[in-house]
Amino acid sequence: MSQLAKTYQLSRIPLYVQVATALRRRIEEGQWAPGDKISTLEELQAEFEVARVTVRQAVDLLQKEGLVRRQQGKGTFVAAGLRDRRWLKLETTWSALINTIKDNVPKFIPAKNAPPEPRLAPEDGRPAAEYVFLRSVQSRDNEPYGLANVHLAREVYERAPNLFRSQTALSVLAELKGVHVAAAHQTLMIGTADTETADLLKIPLNSPTAEAHCVVIDRHGTAIYVGDITYRGDCIRLNIDLFGSMKA
Amino acid sequence: MSQLAKTYQLSRIPLYVQVATALRRRIEEGQWAPGDKISTLEELQAEFEVARVTVRQAVDLLQKEGLVRRQQGKGTFVAAGLRDRRWLKLETTWSALINTIKDNVPKFIPAKNAPPEPRLAPEDGRPAAEYVFLRSVQSRDNEPYGLANVHLAREVYERAPNLFRSQTALSVLAELKGVHVAAAHQTLMIGTADTETADLLKIPLNSPTAEAHCVVIDRHGTAIYVGDITYRGDCIRLNIDLFGSMKA
DNA sequence: CTCAATTTGTTCGTATGTATG
DNA sequence: ACATACATACGAACAAATTGA
Numbered sequence: 001m002s003q004l005a006k007t008y009q010l011s012r013i014p015l016y017v018q019v020a021t022a023l024r025r026r027i028e029e030g031q032w033a034p035g036d037k038i039s040t041l042e043e044l045q046a047e048f049e050v051a052r053v054t055v056r057q058a059v060d061l062l063q064k065e066g067l068v069r070r071q072q073g074k075g076t077f078v079a080a081g082l083r084d085r086r087w088l089k090l091e092t093t094w095s096a097l098i099n100t101i102k103d104n105v106p107k108f109i110p111a112k113n114a115p116p117e118p119r120l121a122p123e124d125g126r127p128a129a130e131y132v133f134l135r136s137v138q139s140r141d142n143e144p145y146g147l148a149n150v151h152l153a154r155e156v157y158e159r160a161p162n163l164f165r166s167q168t169a170l171s172v173l174a175e176l177k178g179v180h181v182a183a184a185h186q187t188l189m190i191g192t193a194d195t196e197t198a199d200l201l202k203i204p205l206n207s208p209t210a211e212a213h214c215v216v217i218d219r220h221g222t223a224i225y226v227g228d229i230t231y232r233g234d235c236i237r238l239n240i241d242l243f244g245s246m247k248a
Numbered sequence: 249m250s251q252l253a254k255t256y257q258l259s260r261i262p263l264y265v266q267v268a269t270a271l272r273r274r275i276e277e278g279q280w281a282p283g284d285k286i287s288t289l290e291e292l293q294a295e296f297e298v299a300r301v302t303v304r305q306a307v308d309l310l311q312k313e314g315l316v317r318r319q320q321g322k323g324t325f326v327a328a329g330l331r332d333r334r335w336l337k338l339e340t341t342w343s344a345l346i347n348t349i350k351d352n353v354p355k356f357i358p359a360k361n362a363p364p365e366p367r368l369a370p371e372d373g374r375p376a377a378e379y380v381f382l383r384s385v386q387s388r389d390n391e392p393y394g395l396a397n398v399h400l401a402r403e404v405y406e407r408a409p410n411l412f413r414s415q416t417a418l419s420v421l422a423e424l425k426g427v428h429v430a431a432a433h434q435t436l437m438i439g440t441a442d443t444e445t446a447d448l449l450k451i452p453l454n455s456p457t458a459e460a461h462c463v464v465i466d467r468h469g470t471a472i473y474v475g476d477i478t479y480r481g482d483c484i485r486l487n488i489d490l491f492g493s494m495k496a
Numbered sequence: 497c498t499c500a501a502t503t504t505g506t507t508c509g510t511a512t513g514t515a516t517g
Numbered sequence: 518a519c520a521t522a523c524a525t526a527c528g529a530a531c532a533a534a535t536t537g538a
Contacts, residue, residue: 011446013261042503185488185491190456190484195270204259236437242432
């Protein structure tokens with residue numbers, strides 16, 4: 001049994017989907033640059049130890065995605081003009097974060113099954129008396145990339161309901177008079193899209209996601225903002241300057 | 249067609265695998281705690297809009313994994329004794345990073361298909377004259393969680409070959425006399441496990457991963473360390489204090 | 497121009513897996 | 518448990534376009 005077939009027994013994901021994923025990876029990594037000819041069906045067949053038809057099915061997928069162009073007698077070529085998909089830079093400081101999202105225009109959606117209380121870890125501060133729940137989809141070029149589930153302290157929300165219903169809560173928060181942000185932290189985890197997330201972000205179920213849990217605490221130690229934001233995993237990039245905070 | 253079936257058309261992953269992943273998620277998230285009775289087949293069937301047999305197939309998978317226990321006439325219960333898997337804290341400062349990995353004991357493996365040159369982005373500094381390629385698997389409790397592909401400047405490697413062959417390169421680097429680390433940065437992306445990674449980390453193909461690209465630059469602007477480390481996505485957690493660098 | 501080698505395109509038959517009712 | 522429909526995967530054979538000798 002081929003190595004891939006053994007792995008298949010573990011994951012139960014169709015072989016041609018697995019092969020397609022491997023090839024897509026090489027293109028996205030730049031191992032095969034736009035215009036390059038990729039390996040022939042025979043080579044791929046030998047490499048992955050699968051039937052020719054299976055490799056073809058895999059390449060079919062990539063062709064449908066517009067990633068490759070095929071030409072009988074010549075070969076299969078990486079399509080030109082693929083733009084960098086890793087465009088969303090996750091920021092690690094408050095000011096950079098606010099700067100990044102201040103021009104975002106979220107599309108608010110009705111909040112079904114709104115959890116009345118946010119999940120709070122011990123370091124997340126004391127809960128506020130009451131929260132308002134906001135739900136929105138972030139998009140770029142009409143392509144959704146993030147889903148935000150936000151608990152906002154009602155007392156804060158009431159200061160500018162209209163703003164909070166049209167902009168990202170964090171950027172409103174940053175500019176709101178009379179609200180003093182004392183601390184803010186974010187936890188990032190890697191997860192997979194559940195049914196609802198997959199549907200709203202238009203990605204396959206179980207595709208990788210980044211789950212950001214962001215908490216803003218005011219000077220009284222109250223968590224005035226608790227946001228759970230799920231991003232498509234394939235569009236984000238996080239740059240960390242390991243010496244940044246030492247130099248400062 | 250059910251919502252899930254529509255999503256299926258997008259990902260081409262078998263329905264019962266998708267349902268299984270969704271259920272696994274709920275257990276790992278703690279939505280269903282150990283000992284809890286999970287929804288009945290009828291409820292799940294209605295929720296996911298699939299056939300009863302399909303839900304059964306999904307639960308079969310979880311049972312094989314040891315995550316649930318079934319009892320005829322009573323229901324399906326979450327197995328006891330599942331521990332928190334989110335134990336690996338990715339650090340965002342040099343000192344914290346070194347502190348975290350200094351006790352790691354990597355298992356070095358032969359480097360097949362060693363790329364002679366590391367991939368360097370413009371901000372990654374000038375390449376060194378020559379690199380040594382090191383490959384290792386990081387484990388905890390005999391469970392592999394990370395795969396490191398490291399390019400180390402030969403000139404640096406030669407200063408302590410034995411150390412570099414027994415400890416993580418970064419921690420050796422941090423303590424090496426005569427080597428001045430001027431800058432270090434890390435890029436984090438979310439990806440999926442390819443065949444080789446899946447095999448070495450003992451995870452299913454295409455499961456989510458964190459791909460860290462870490463570069464250390466000496467005082468001459470030379471990239472003396474270029475590491476590509478792939479972590480299991482399900483074991484990492486990244487804490488970011490958004491006010492950390494402002495306070496400092 | 498023809499021929500052979502290469503490479504993708506197409507089609508068959510068969511076995512097994514997936515999903516429904 | 519059964520019948521049905523469709524998807525997945527294999528191997529093999531042949532067709533069509535491209536290239537260079």
